[in-house]
Amino acid sequence: MAETLRRVLNAGGAAGLEAEEGAAEGGSLLLLGGPGSGKTALLFAAALEIAGEGRGPVLFLTRRPLQSLPSRSGSALDPLRLQKIRFQYPPSTQELLRFLCSAHESRGPTPALLLVDSLEDFLEEEAGTQDTAYLAALLLDTAAFFSQRAGPGRGCGLMVALQTPGDGDSDGGGGALLLSLLLRYFPARCWLQPGPCGLRVCLEPGEGIPRAEWSLVLGPDGEMSATPCATQAGDPSTGPGAQG
Amino acid sequence: MPVTLWAATLPAVVEELLNEMAEAVRESAQIPDEHLLSLKFVFGSSAIQALDLVDRQSITLISSPSGRCIYQVLGSSGKTYICLASCHYCSCPAFAFSVLRKSDSLLCKHLLAVYLSQVMKTCQQLSVSDKQLTDILLMVKKQDV
Numbered sequence: 001m002a003e004t005l006r007r008v009l010n011a012g013g014a015a016g017l018e019a020e021e022g023a024a025e026g027g028s029l030l031l032l033g034g035p036g037s038g039k040t041a042l043l044f045a046a047a048l049e050i051a052g053e054g055r056g057p058v059l060f061l062t063r064r065p066l067q068s069l070p071s072r073s074g075s076a077l078d079p080l081r082l083q084k085i086r087f088q089y090p091p092s093t094q095e096l097l098r099f100l101c102s103a104h105e106s107r108g109p110t111p112a113l114l115l116v117d118s119l120e121d122f123l124e125e126e127a128g129t130q131d132t133a134y135l136a137a138l139l140l141d142t143a144a145f146f147s148q149r150a151g152p153g154r155g156c157g158l159m160v161a162l163q164t165p166g167d168g169d170s171d172g173g174g175g176a177l178l179l180s181l182l183l184r185y186f187p188a189r190c191w192l193q194p195g196p197c198g199l200r201v202c203l204e205p206g207e208g209i210p211r212a213e214w215s216l217v218l219g220p221d222g223e224m225s226a227t228p229c230a231t232q233a234g235d236p237s238t239g240p241g242a243q244g
Numbered sequence: 245m246p247v248t249l250w251a252a253t254l255p256a257v258v259e260e261l262l263n264e265m266a267e268a269v270r271e272s273a274q275i276p277d278e279h280l281l282s283l284k285f286v287f288g289s290s291a292i293q294a295l296d297l298v299d300r301q302s303i304t305l306i307s308s309p310s311g312r313c314i315y316q317v318l319g320s321s322g323k324t325y326i327c328l329a330s331c332h333y334c335s336c337p338a339f340a341f342s343v344l345r346k347s348d349s350l351l352c353k354h355l356l357a358v359y360l361s362q363v364m365k366t367c368q369q370l371s372v373s374d375k376q377l378t379d380i381l382l383m384v385k386k387q388d389v
């Protein structure tokens with residue numbers, strides 16, 4: 001999934017930065033950022049990217065309906081792509097669990113991407129350690145099942161957005177534990193933070209793969225323009241992980 | 245069973261050990277003593293308990309026509325626990341406490357038993373309907389409330 005996001009960000013920047021055709025990709029990614037940091041816009045861009053590949057529909061799970069569709073230019077808002085994105089609005093954690101537990105009963109085309117926006121909406125009701133772990137594990141299990149059904153070389157990706165507590169939020173105890181728990185299940189992460197110009201997007205694809213950074217500006221209509229940044233490797237103070 | 249299952253969740257040394265054990269089972273249908281000693285070194289008393297669960301054939305692979313599957317482990321106390329087949333999760337209290345909360349264990353005896361039963365190919369098999377599998381997955385949730 002990290003590769004899909006890389007493609008999305010590079011396509012949103014200057015022309016000519018289009019990444020090489022990625023192989024059909026499964027895998028998972030956790031998208032982390034404060035309130036209003038552009039997580040939904042990035043999820044939606046990833047949904048359009050995968051929908052355009054024609055490998056299967058995209059399942060977009062969110063508790064609250066999107067306020068507006070980002071009006072991006074060009075082929076991105078092609079109605080054929082939009083048709084491939086299926087929104088589901090589970091009204092409660094229990095309904096989300098029911099959806100995931102019964103995913104194998106659904107007939108119809110196998111999704112190529114499973115997206116969950118605002119996972120925190122599904123965590124507040126019952127924030128127990130084991131409940132959170134089971135939800136994370138079930139998300140991975142459902143994506144793994146879709147991948148298995150899709151067949152070799154296809155795969156179903158999983159991208160989950162989670163709001164991290166703001167700086168002024170002193171309630172670090174329980175939230176920090178749940179975050180560290182989720183990080184165990186998602187080795188690939190993308191952090192969104194306010195930067196000097198727009199947003200700083202930091203992609204950590206996982207063990208052994210170097211980090212990549214972009215500076216991202218989101219327009220009023222949801223259009224994105226991303227500029228790759230040189231990463232300062234070896235300087236731990238610049239890593240978002242170090243800021244806890 | 246694909247051995248890659250462990251790749252994302254376990255440290256390389258454990259994965260290597262399990263792979264070596266799988267190879268030994270393929271070649272000679274038994275596990276050499278030194279592997280059992282390494283297992284005990286890495287997992288302590290959990291290793292013995294997990295091997296005991298395997299010996300008593302307490303691990304069942306439950307699958308439905310859809311192809312989705314989960315593991316059910318009958319614990320020594322008579323309770324059954326659910327382990328997910330695709331990632332690291334067991335519904336037992338030890339997993340919640342020692343693995344998730346305190347991070348002082350890599351896994352619980354049930355998950356280790358699942359991995360060992362894959363290595364030794366001693367899983368019981370059970371086929372259920374798609375609907376029944378849904379109910380089992382939903383029950384995991386109720387179980388730990």
